[in-house]
Amino acid sequence: MDAYEKLEKSRKRITESIAQNIHLYGLPPSAGRQFGMMFFENRPLTLDDMSAELGMSKTSMSTSIRSLSEAKLVDRVWERGVRKDLYEVKDDWYQIFVDMFTVKWRRAVSLHTAAIRKSLAELKELKNADDITDELLAVIETDIEKLLYIREYYDWLDRLIDAFEDQKIFDLVPRLEEEA
Amino acid sequence: MDAYEKLEKSRKRITESIAQNIHLYGLPPSAGRQFGMMFFENRPLTLDDMSAELGMSKTSMSTSIRSLSEAKLVDRVWERGVRKDLYEVKDDWYQIFVDMFTVKWRRAVSLHTAAIRKSLAELKELKNADDITDELLAVIETDIEKLLYIREYYDWLDRLIDAFEDQKIFDLVPRLEEEA
DNA sequence: CAATACGTACAGAAAAAACTGTACGTACAA
DNA sequence: TTGTACGTACAGTTTTTTCTGTACGTATTG
Known part of the structure; x- marks a missing residue:
């Protein structure tokens, strides 16, 4: 060779x-x-x-x-x-990572958030309908709780993406490696 | 309906x-x-x-x-x-995200780092071989520079993963959303 | 012990994704 | 204006991934 x-x-x-x-x-x-x-x-x-x-x-x-x-x-x-x-x-591979992370997850958050908003609106309306049994009402309220939780999670994820996008992540994890 | x-x-x-x-x-x-x-x-x-x-x-x-x-x-x-x-x-969806991130990227960093180590060793040896033209030597040195750079990047990525794994990411981006 | 219930390995079928060659639209060159 | 060079849309092919049904190993039950 x-x-x-x-x-x-x-x-x-x-x-x-x-x-x-x-x-x-x-x-x-x-x-x-x-x-x-x-x-x-x-x-x-x-x-x-x-x-x-x-x-x-x-x-x-x-x-x-x-x-x-x-x-x-x-x-x-x-x-x-x-x-x-x-x-x-x-x-700049650091920036490549940040951009990829931002692009991919921002899109996902956006889609999820829209879905949650719609379903939450539907459930809240459904809750006030008058042909609902107590049993079904309990399920609806459980679902609403779940959606409120994941909405909160996606808000966190959105803020995480912000932290990458505006370079704050480099405050937490600096670019320069320690000299040995 | x-x-x-x-x-x-x-x-x-x-x-x-x-x-x-x-x-x-x-x-x-x-x-x-x-x-x-x-x-x-x-x-x-x-x-x-x-x-x-x-x-x-x-x-x-x-x-x-x-x-x-x-x-x-x-x-x-x-x-x-x-x-x-x-x-x-x-x-805990926050933890799900952190675990996924950690598992997937840790694996990638590990594989990349191993590849870089091997190639870097080969190139450094090749650099000292005596049948190398000046032109080829320049290319080898450029490649070594590139590999040193991406090794540094993967070190950063590894530290980023650490920050997720040991929950430091939640210092930068807290779980609780602001009350409106 | 035999019988049954369970999860999964494995091979083949179905579906999805990646790749190719042709054909076309656009832009620049003559 | 005509000709040429270029990138890509699109349809068909190949490759990869996902899904299914059968068969088998293990564990629990009677």
Whole structure:
């Protein structure tokens, strides 16, 4: 194995590790390979570059680069005289984590909160209907309690997301590691 | 639509909302429905209960309840005289979030860190080999820099996980919401 | 001890997700 | 204006994941 192959092997290990864990960002392994490959390239790449490098169709590259963009793991960059779209990985991995966390959970909180609001309104109305047995009323009130609890939880989660978004998380857990 | 149907509709909305978002916990929608259904039941359920309630096979219930257990969303409980396994949802959603976060990310950090350690060792050895061109040496050193950076990032992530695990996150983002 | 009830391993079926090739719309170039 | 280069929508294919039914091992009951 020559030096170049050894370098490739070293890179491949990291890339595969990313590929196997990128599901935490809601992305498939191939997007992880794409990201990993781009991470080691020291220049912006076109879709054709990626296609050649990974041996996958340009269509796939287009689809997954969009996923990577939406998850804020890569940026589109411009170079004068180049017509093709160019992409490069973001270099601040701390911020990548924060953005991913924010994007994914904010969306979930928003959906859940809307569902809770609707159901809570329905239950409160139902509680005052006049064809309700005592037994059913008890169930309705239990459900309302449950929804109030999870609404409180989602409020906490929303504030947690705020703490990431406005960088307060770095007060609790500073970026700089202790010097040994 | 009678009162009972309205109640069901209200529950269904919440359950579906959970089902559509539980991929954030690495679980399929059906596990979310299972969790949602269990959340509204006010008693521990057997696999047969769940199977009947969701109209799915007992085998599926067995598989997904294990996933829910491993993700620490449900607990197995015991009742004297009952031979079947009984499960109920955990009632502390804050802790559920913290546990999920901890379990999933700790695993990822561990895998990444191991990969980085190996590749870094290889590259450092390669750097000292004597059949290396200057050009290749520069690439190797760039790669080493990159790996040192992401190692630092994973150290931060590990400390972030610690902050969740030992509840320090609740100092930064308190559980109690402000009274309006 | 035999009989029954239970959970789950495993193989195959069904469903969902990822990937590819073609075709098309848009923008820039000549 | 026509021609060319590019990204992506879309339909079909392949791969992966999820779900089911059967069969088996274990534990409890009679």
